[in-house]
Amino acid sequence: MTWRERLALLLGAASPFAIADHSAAATPNTLLWTEGGDEPVSLQPLEFWNDPAHTHHLLQLAGHRSHSSHSSHSSHRSHVSGSGGHGSHYSGTPSYTPSYTPVLPVAPAAPKPVSTPAPRPAPSYQPSSPSTLFEASPAARPSTPAPPSSAAGASSGLVTGSAGQAPQDVAAGVERLSQDDISRFVQRVQIALMIKGYDPGPADGVLSPKTREALRAFQTAGGLTVSGNMDMATLHALGVLK
Amino acid sequence: MSIGLPLHTHAAIEGVERVELLKVLTPEEARGSHLGETDVLLLEDEALVRRGGGPIRISSLRNPEVVGPGDVVRLRPGSSLVSVLYRRGSTSNTLFATERCNSLCLMCSQPPRDEDDSWRVGELLRQVSLVDADEPQLGITGGEPTLLGQGLADVLTACRTYLPSTHMHVLTNGRTFKDRGWAERWGSAHPDHVTWAVPLYADVAEIHDEVVAAEGAFLETLQGLYELGRLGAAVEIRVVLHAITIPRLPQLAAFIYRRLPFVRHVALMGLEPMGFAKSNRDRLWIDPADYIEQLRAAAFHLADRGMSLSLYNLPLCVLPRDLWPFAQQSISAWKNAYPEICDGCVVRPHCGGFFASAGPSWRSRAVRPLKLEEFA
Incomplete structure (x- = not known):
C-alpha cells in the first residue's frame, strides 16, 4: 500500500468529502490529494451538500477537524454520530419491517465468490449467489412491494440474494434468520468499521444510511467495488468472516 | 487461556537416517506436483509415508492437527520430534x-x-x-x-x-x-x-x-x-x-x-x-x-x-x-493467546491479543473486555 492509499484510507470517513451520495462514491477517482497540503481537494461538484441538514453535519465535521491536530480519528468522529444520527435527514423511517423473512443458506453454495481467498475455514455466512450477502441493489430485491423512501429502501436491503431467487435454493437447505441474527451481524460490521477508523454511526444493528456511507468510504479506500453493500469481498476485508 | 496451534509434535517415526526436510502432501496433490517422491510425505489415513529414497513412516502423531497438507516438516534420526518449518496458510512463516x-x-x-x-x-x-x-x-x-x-x-x-x-x-x-x-x-x-x-x-x-x-x-x-x-x-x-x-x-x-x-x-x-x-x-x-x-x-x-x-x-x-486503525494482529498464531478476561469482548476478533508468554505481571492495568454498549 502506498502512503497515498494509506492516507486515503485514514482520511476516508473523517473527510467531509467522504460524505457523498451513491453517484459520488461510485467514482472514487474524483478524490485527489494535494501534494503539499494536508487537506483533500475534491473535483466533485458539491450539489449533494445542498441539503441544509447535511451542511450542518459537515460543519460539525469541519469543526472537529479544525481543532484536531490530526485528521482521522474515530473518537472525534464518534461525536458526530452522537444521538439520533443523520438517518433523520431522510424521508423514511429507519426502522425496518420487511414484509418477508430474510433467509440465509447454511449449506455452502456452489459458486464461490471469486474474491474469496482459497485456504480459509468456511465462513459461517455463505452467499447463495456470488458476492451477494446482504444485497440491496434493486435488481436483487424481491418483488414484494418495497417501501418507497430511500431510508426504508436501505433498511429493506437486509436481504440475502436468495430471497429473490428460485425455490430450489431453499430446497438445498436454508435456515431462517431471525431479525436478531441479522441485527447482530450488522452490529459486527459496524464495530469492524469503527475499528478501521470509519464512522458507521452507533453499533445498533441497523444498516442505516450512515453505515452505508461508511461502507462506501471503506470500499473506496480499499479498492473494492463501491456499493455500500455488505458483499463478500467487503466482509472479508473487514475481517468479520473469520 | 486459548492459544494457537504449536509448530512441533511427537510421533512414532521409522526410517529416518539423516536430517530430512520433507513436503507433506495429499496423494492427489502429490500426483500433480513437480516434487519427486523422495521429497514428499504422503498424508494417508493413519500415517505420513515417504515411498522413495528409503521408506519413512510417521504414525501416532500426538497432535495430528500440527501437520497438514502443504507443510514442510523436519525429521531427525533418533528423535520423535516432528517440527513444522513451514505451515501452509499461516501468515507468519x-x-x-x-x-x-x-x-x-x-x-x-x-x-x-x-x-x-x-x-x-x-x-x-x-x-x-x-x-x-x-x-x-x-x-x-x-x-x-x-x-x-x-x-x-x-x-x-x-x-x-x-x-x-x-x-x-x-x-x-x-x-x-x-x-x-x-x-x-x-x-x-x-x-x-x-x-x-x-x-x-x-x-x-x-x-x-x-x-x-x-x-x-x-x-x-x-x-x-x-x-x-x-x-x-x-x-x-x-x-x-x-x-x-x-x-x-x-x-x-x-x-x-x-x-x-x-x-x-x-x-x-x-x-x-x-x-x-x-x-x-x-x-x-x-x-x-x-x-x-x-x-x-x-x-x-x-x-x-x-x-x-x-x-x-x-x-x-x-x-x-x-x-x-493502526493496530495490527501481529502476533504469530503459535504464540498468540487471549486470557480469560477477554471472554465476551466485542472487539476480540479484531484484536491482536497477547503473547502466550505474557503472564499477568506483563499485562497492562487497562486490559478489559469491551462491551457492546460502548459502541452504541
Whole structure:
C-alpha cells in the first residue's frame, strides 16, 4: 500500500468529502490529494451538500477537524454520530419491517465468490449467489412491494440474494434468520468499521444510511467495488468472516 | 487461556537416517506436483509415508492437527520430534537464518548463541525449494541473518528462483550494511521482493546503543540504512516500546521523518515478554497505559505526514480509539493467546491479543473486555 492509499484510507470517513451520495462514491477517482497540503481537494461538484441538514453535519465535521491536530480519528468522529444520527435527514423511517423473512443458506453454495481467498475455514455466512450477502441493489430485491423512501429502501436491503431467487435454493437447505441474527451481524460490521477508523454511526444493528456511507468510504479506500453493500469481498476485508 | 496451534509434535517415526526436510502432501496433490517422491510425505489415513529414497513412516502423531497438507516438516534420526518449518496458510512463516548476532538487545526474545551454524544455509536452500510457490510472504529472522554473509545472498537468490512472487521480509539490525560491497550483494540478490526491517530505538546514539548493548551500533545502523536507501531498497523501521525507548519516542518519530524519508513503513511494537526481556523486566517494563501520550505523538507525527505506520503487539483495549486503525494482529498464531478476561469482548476478533508468554505481571492495568454498549 502506498502512503497515498494509506492516507486515503485514514482520511476516508473523517473527510467531509467522504460524505457523498451513491453517484459520488461510485467514482472514487474524483478524490485527489494535494501534494503539499494536508487537506483533500475534491473535483466533485458539491450539489449533494445542498441539503441544509447535511451542511450542518459537515460543519460539525469541519469543526472537529479544525481543532484536531490530526485528521482521522474515530473518537472525534464518534461525536458526530452522537444521538439520533443523520438517518433523520431522510424521508423514511429507519426502522425496518420487511414484509418477508430474510433467509440465509447454511449449506455452502456452489459458486464461490471469486474474491474469496482459497485456504480459509468456511465462513459461517455463505452467499447463495456470488458476492451477494446482504444485497440491496434493486435488481436483487424481491418483488414484494418495497417501501418507497430511500431510508426504508436501505433498511429493506437486509436481504440475502436468495430471497429473490428460485425455490430450489431453499430446497438445498436454508435456515431462517431471525431479525436478531441479522441485527447482530450488522452490529459486527459496524464495530469492524469503527475499528478501521470509519464512522458507521452507533453499533445498533441497523444498516442505516450512515453505515452505508461508511461502507462506501471503506470500499473506496480499499479498492473494492463501491456499493455500500455488505458483499463478500467487503466482509472479508473487514475481517468479520473469520 | 486459548492459544494457537504449536509448530512441533511427537510421533512414532521409522526410517529416518539423516536430517530430512520433507513436503507433506495429499496423494492427489502429490500426483500433480513437480516434487519427486523422495521429497514428499504422503498424508494417508493413519500415517505420513515417504515411498522413495528409503521408506519413512510417521504414525501416532500426538497432535495430528500440527501437520497438514502443504507443510514442510523436519525429521531427525533418533528423535520423535516432528517440527513444522513451514505451515501452509499461516501468515507468519519464517526462515530461521542463524542463532548468531552482533548485538545483544536488552529485550531480545531469541537470545543469540555464538556457535557456527552455517550448516543452516543448506537446510534453508532445501526449505525454500519446498515452500508453496504461491506463498505471498515469507520472513527471514535470527539472530542476525546477514552474519550468514554470502549464505544470505544465496538464500535470497534461491527465493528469487523458487518463489519469484513471494515477498521476503528480513529482520536485520542493519549494521553490516555499512559495508557497501555487502549491501550491494544482499540488496541485488532479490531486489524487488525484499523488505529490510531494521530496528532503531532512539534518535540519539546513547539510548540506541544502550538498548542493543553494542557501542557504536547506532552509527553503523544509520550508515547501513543510508546504504539501503542508496540502493532504493524497501526499508521498514521497527521500534520496540519499553521504558528506555519511550521517553524519546516522539523525537525518534521526527528523526525518522526528517532523516530517513525513504522509509516505507514504521512499526511501533509492544514488548514481547520472552528471552532477555524477562530477565531485564525491571529496566524495561512500562505499562502501555502510561505511554499513550508519547505513542500518540509519535504515531500522528508520522501518519499526518503520510508515512505508513503500524502498531504491533498492543491489544485494542489499551489503545485510544484514534489509534485503532493502526493496530495490527501481529502476533504469530503459535504464540498468540487471549486470557480469560477477554471472554465476551466485542472487539476480540479484531484484536491482536497477547503473547502466550505474557503472564499477568506483563499485562497492562487497562486490559478489559469491551462491551457492546460502548459502541452504541
